Amino acid sequence: MSIEFRKEYFADERDDDLNEIGRPTQRQDMVGHVTGRSPFYDDHLFDGLCHIRCTRSPHHHARVRRVDASEAERMPGVRRVILAKDVPNNLNTLLSLLDFGLDDEQLIASDKVRYKGEPVAAVVADTERQAREAAAAIRVDYEELPAVFDVEEAIAPGAPSVNPAYPQNLFVYHGKYNHQKLRFGDVEAGFRDADHVIEGRYQMSPIEQAPMETCGAIAAPETNDRFVCYTSTQALFFSLGTAAKLLDVSSARLHFVGGTVGGGFGGKVDSLHEPMAILGTILTGRPCKYMFDREEEMQVGAPRGAERWYVTDGVMNDGRIVARKLVGYFDAGAYTRLSSYAIVKCVGHLPGPYTIPNVYADVYCVFTNRTPATAMRGFGVTGVDFAIESHMDVVAHQIGVNPVELRIINAYRDGDMKAHRRVAHNCALIECCQVAAEKAGVRLSPELLAASSLKDGGGRRGEIPNFTATDEHGRVSGFDSGSYAQGDRPSMPLPDAASRPAPQPTPAPTPAPAPMRPLEPAHQSAPAPERTPEPADASTTPPGQPAPPERAAPRRGPTRFSSISGLRRR
Amino acid sequence: MARKPIEITHNGEEKAIFVADGQNLLDVLRRTVGDLTPKYGCAQGTCGACTVLIDGTPHLSCLTLAETANGRAIETVAGLAGGELSPLQDAFMRNFSAQCGYCTGGMLMSAEALLRANPRPTREDVVEAISGNLCRCTGYEAIIDAVMDAAQSAPRRMG
Numbered sequence: 094m095s096i097e098f099r100k101e102y103f104a105d106e107r108d109d110d111l112n113e114i115g116r117p118t119q120r121q122d123m124v125g126h127v128t129g130r131s132p133f134y135d136d137h138l139f140d141g142l143c144h145i146r147c148t149r150s151p152h153h154h155a156r157v158r159r160v161d162a163s164e165a166e167r168m169p170g171v172r173r174v175i176l177a178k179d180v181p182n183n184l185n186t187l188l189s190l191l192d193f194g195l196d197d198e199q200l201i202a203s204d205k206v207r208y209k210g211e212p213v214a215a216v217v218a219d220t221e222r223q224a225r226e227a228a229a230a231i232r233v234d235y236e237e238l239p240a241v242f243d244v245e246e247a248i249a250p251g252a253p254s255v256n257p258a259y260p261q262n263l264f265v266y267h268g269k270y271n272h273q274k275l276r277f278g279d280v281e282a283g284f285r286d287a288d289h290v291i292e293g294r295y296q297m298s299p300i301e302q303a304p305m306e307t308c309g310a311i312a313a314p315e316t317n318d319r320f321v322c323y324t325s326t327q328a329l330f331f332s333l334g335t336a337a338k339l340l341d342v343s344s345a346r347l348h349f350v351g352g353t354v355g356g357g358f359g360g361k362v363d364s365l366h367e368p369m370a371i372l373g374t375i376l377t378g379r380p381c382k383y384m385f386d387r388e389e390e391m392q393v394g395a396p397r398g399a400e401r402w403y404v405t406d407g408v409m410n411d412g413r414i415v416a417r418k419l420v421g422y423f424d425a426g427a428y429t430r431l432s433s434y435a436i437v438k439c440v441g442h443l444p445g446p447y448t449i450p451n452v453y454a455d456v457y458c459v460f461t462n463r464t465p466a467t468a469m470r471g472f473g474v475t476g477v478d479f480a481i482e483s484h485m486d487v488v489a490h491q492i493g494v495n496p497v498e499l500r501i502i503n504a505y506r507d508g509d510m511k512a513h514r515r516v517a518h519n520c521a522l523i524e525c526c527q528v529a530a531e532k533a534g535v536r537l538s539p540e541l542l543a544a545s546s547l548k549d550g551g552g553r554r555g556e557i558p559n560f561t562a563t564d565e566h567g568r569v570s571g572f573d574s575g576s577y578a579q580g581d582r583p584s585m586p587l588p589d590a591a592s593r594p595a596p597q598p599t600p601a602p603t604p605a606p607a608p609m610r611p612l613e614p615a616h617q618s619a620p621a622p623e624r625t626p627e628p629a630d631a632s633t634t635p636p637g638q639p640a641p642p643e644r645a646a647p648r649r650g651p652t653r654f655s656s657i658s659g660l661r662r663r
Numbered sequence: 664m665a666r667k668p669i670e671i672t673h674n675g676e677e678k679a680i681f682v683a684d685g686q687n688l689l690d691v692l693r694r695t696v697g698d699l700t701p702k703y704g705c706a707q708g709t710c711g712a713c714t715v716l717i718d719g720t721p722h723l724s725c726l727t728l729a730e731t732a733n734g735r736a737i738e739t740v741a742g743l744a745g746g747e748l749s750p751l752q753d754a755f756m757r758n759f760s761a762q763c764g765y766c767t768g769g770m771l772m773s774a775e776a777l778l779r780a781n782p783r784p785t786r787e788d789v790v791e792a793i794s795g796n797l798c799r800c801t802g803y804e805a806i807i808d809a810v811m812d813a814a815q816s817a818p819r820r821m822g
Contacts, residue, residue, distance in 0.1 A: 120761075124756070127752040127771065129699070129741055129767070129771075138694070304765075305712055305765040305766050
């Protein structure tokens with residue numbers, strides 16, 4: 094395979110003494126791969142290995158009235174049936190290790206199932222077949238509930254409430270906001286001045302990572318009262334912390350071995366298997382393996398979540414985009430996992446690699462009764478890039494400009510101000526477009542061929558707009574912004590929809606392209622568009638409830654070491 | 664559960680083992696014989712990660728009843744390398760034909776069977792030979808390159 098190096102780019106920013114790039118370097122694990130000796134988790138053999146299989150919900154949304162395991166417990170080879178009550182601390186959210194998000198998911202569902210395939214019981218048996226047969230013999234009495242599968246239906250009034258931690262079906266950021274937003278300049282003014290206003294709606298379906306090796310883990314007792322866990326995880330320390338929290342054991346008692354992953358692509362960060370395998374070992378004293386079969390990998394394993402986007406561009410006849418408005422809905426499925434983080438990443442990417450003087454974005458993390466979504470290659474950016482770049486083509490077609498030309502005209506140049514109020518540098522989109530055009534046989538005009546990321550940037554393009562339209566839309570109450578941890582949040586009634594707080598004044602996000610609601614204008618040049626002072630009144634505490642303590646009693650779970658939520662804790 | 668004695672030749676070595684009713688060859692190779700090179704990918708015969716050679720032809724060991732292997736010669740990746748890597752393994756290394764490595768064993772066995780039957784395959788022959796083996800990371804081009812490379816660089820081993 095031939096690689097072409099164009100070292101002229103950024104030449105003045107580096108010494109040309111690269112010692113690895115440009116030369117083939119053998120993978121350190123290649124000999125293991127071609128000899129079949131790479132130690133995947135399932136290549137560790139244990140005498141007396143037990144197998145764990147789950148009884149899974151056939152419904153998308155249902156109340157669990159009763160779980161009857163009496164028959165399964167008497168079946169041959171069955172060592173233990175594990176129910177929700179056997180999980181020592183049966184509530185977690187994956188990013189709680191970063192203090193980001195409320196605990197919202199059980200390892201084994203107790204009172205309700207919220208997606209098809211959610212486990213309601215697990216069986217530990219001597220053989221996989223015995224575990225399967227016993228799992229099938231567990232009788233579960235369900236009361237089916239209305240389910241919601243569409244992001245916009247989920248946030249419409251009257252929609253079934255999916256996740257009790259977020260009764261409005263919207264993830265709550267910083268304890269205050271039901272979406273992430275970006276404001277730069279004034280899109281409405283931009284649309285008024287534009288020669289064309291072009292709208293589009295884009296949708297991406299969930300995508301399964303489909304690694305060749307399905308997710309799994311093997312746990313076994315070790316000496317010194319420890320447990321060893323061989324795992325396919327992509328995120329060893331996530332899995333370690335998650336297992337320690339759910340099982341309420343010190344992470345010092347857990348010996349994790351991983352690093353050889355049979356394909357992950359993001360689908361092996363959710364840490365579902367390690368806690369279950371270790372729990373099986375704790376309860377039976379036997380080595381236990383818990384793995385998805387292929388069907389579970391496809392149906393239950395978390396995919397890249399679906400996204401829906403509304404994009405509106407204000408464009409001049411000469412191809413300049415003067416305003417871009419984006420409203421996006423990420424389908425998190427039933428539980429948060431990593432979707433909340435995906436949106437933070439997404440909004441950091443908007444409005445794409447283009448210098449646009451007026452930008453507006455609202456992005457929502459929506460809960461539905463679909464399979465919980467998680468990481469997958471570039472998640473948070475992939476879906477919206479599909480929307481933006483598709484829309485660029487639509488715009489180019491409608492105003493009669495070549496799509497490559499439209500991108501070069503609007504591309505970031507060095508010195509430009511991005512919508513996040515950071516100056517762009519090391520830009521290279523123009524050069525990429527020129528090479529792509531050349532390879533694709535697209536003729537560019539002499540001006541476009543002469544365009545460069547190093548030229549024509551900055552100046553007026555490097556300024557923050559004098560006026561940025563801001564708003565309070567998306568504020569919620571009833572959540573404590575001090576920490577996401579539910580243990581710190583005594584005021585929040587949980588967990589049932591019936592006892593959920595009176596309907597919040599959550600402005601139901603209007604599907605774009607709706608006009609922006611009238612706002613009190615604010616002149617702003619600070620980087621944070623919504624630095625509203627914390628209200629000092631008691632309105633965040635429902636009446637009759639004690640105010641949350643200054644710093645609540647220490648909660649269970651691992652110590653937070655950093656925060657991507659902006660709420661850094663000691 | 665009833666257990667049956669069977670005899671197999673595993674990578675040239677004769678072995679007598681017991682297999683259970685309904686047990687598949689993949690499970691027997693991994694758990695009973697202790698050869699971990701065939702991999703579990705789907706247990707549905709769709710991914711090819713468990714491919715082994717039975718009397719020289721590629722089979723999906725996850726769909727092969729273990730007792731049908733009685734008296735047959737089973738070959739896996741564990742037997743490909745002698746003192747050093749086989750030319751095919753070497754070509755996989757040179758062409759960067761593996762990333763996670765999970766499909767690699769099955770790919771190698773399908774390719775090995777092809778090169779034994781057809782030492783000078785066309786690219787289309789290679790595509791056909793590995794069409795039952797899925798890869799999710801590397802992409803197939805580097806794998807096809809490796810098989811072509813092995814065919815061109817190592818004709819002597821076919822003799």
